[in-house]
Amino acid sequence: MRTKVSFLDHGILWAGVIFLLMPLWIAFASSTHTAEYIANEGVQFWFGDNFINTYSGLLNGTSSIFLEKGDNNVTGTGAWIMLKNSLILGFGFAIGKIIFSMLAAYAIVYFRFPLANLFFWIIFASLLLPLEVRIIPSYEIVASMGLVNTYTGLILPLIASATATFFFRQFYLSVPEELIEAARLDNAGPVRFFLDILLPLSKTMIAAIFIIMFVVGWNQYLWPILMTTDSSFNTLLLGIKNIVNVIDEGKIPAYNRVFALSVLAVTPPVLIVIFFQRWFIKGLVETEK
Numbered sequence: 001m002r003t004k005v006s007f008l009d010h011g012i013l014w015a016g017v018i019f020l021l022m023p024l025w026i027a028f029a030s031s032t033h034t035a036e037y038i039a040n041e042g043v044q045f046w047f048g049d050n051f052i053n054t055y056s057g058l059l060n061g062t063s064s065i066f067l068e069k070g071d072n073n074v075t076g077t078g079a080w081i082m083l084k085n086s087l088i089l090g091f092g093f094a095i096g097k098i099i100f101s102m103l104a105a106y107a108i109v110y111f112r113f114p115l116a117n118l119f120f121w122i123i124f125a126s127l128l129l130p131l132e133v134r135i136i137p138s139y140e141i142v143a144s145m146g147l148v149n150t151y152t153g154l155i156l157p158l159i160a161s162a163t164a165t166f167f168f169r170q171f172y173l174s175v176p177e178e179l180i181e182a183a184r185l186d187n188a189g190p191v192r193f194f195l196d197i198l199l200p201l202s203k204t205m206i207a208a209i210f211i212i213m214f215v216v217g218w219n220q221y222l223w224p225i226l227m228t229t230d231s232s233f234n235t236l237l238l239g240i241k242n243i244v245n246v247i248d249e250g251k252i253p254a255y256n257r258v259f260a261l262s263v264l265a266v267t268p269p270v271l272i273v274i275f276f277q278r279w280f281i282k283g284l285v286e287t288e289k
Contacts, residue, residue: 032051091214175201225238
């Protein structure tokens with residue numbers, strides 16, 4: 001009976017894995033065919049013979065992002081540039097949020113100033129104001145500072161995070177008082193206490209927050225589309241949008257490059273989640289002190 005249950009459990013798990021991986025498999029297989037073949041035959045479940053042409057043309061930007069009869073070799077923004085922009089946005093977004101959130105939580109928990117709790121709840125209430133609500137005033141401020149088409153303009157307005165501040169605050173509140181007393185006896189000032197004690201204790205929490213924020217930053221779409229008018233600042237998601245949009249222009253989209261860009265867009269977040277998986281789980285469910 002136990003063997004049957006175990007077999008059933010594994011069967012359900014494998015079915016779930018296949019179901020979740022099937023879209024990625026179809027995207028990768030379809031990217032190895034020509035755009036005309038996909039347009040005529042639909043998405044493909046097995047590989048074609050156009051893998052090198054698709055990915056080499058996409059990465060070095062020597063082929064157009066769309067296909068039009070007699071216009072198939074137009075130089076455009078290479079996927080390497082879009083990949084670099086997405087990585088800068090993802091890492092800048094995650095690292096900036098972690099630094100600001102740690103400092104905000106540190107000040108709220110360890111510095112005795114009036115209305116500290118009120119300031120925390122004001123920060124926490126900012127969760128009720130998503131980017132879509134404040135995007136116009138944010139854009140006007142950033143544009144007035146001359147930060148359109150810059151990495152600073154892409155990253156800086158997004159790095160305040162109430163969620164990360166809340167997690168770090170809760171973590172700091174759980175730090176034993178004995179550690180604080182020991183630091184005082186050792187004449188450790190606020191900077192030394194933060195760097196030598198809190199920062200090492202926060203490693204798993206930092207890893208967990210980093211993964212979440214990197215994926216959120218990587219998938220940013222609305223803010224980059226407002227802040228970038230120069231194609232050299234396009235991210236991978238904007239590249240996919242640019243290819244699909246040619247439907248409206250009466251041209252044939254390069255479906256194989258859409259699938260190839262989708263595969264490239266998925267790969268870095270998946271690798272980061274796999275690499276930090278152990279720390280991610282530990283940071284969310286355990287406290288290491």
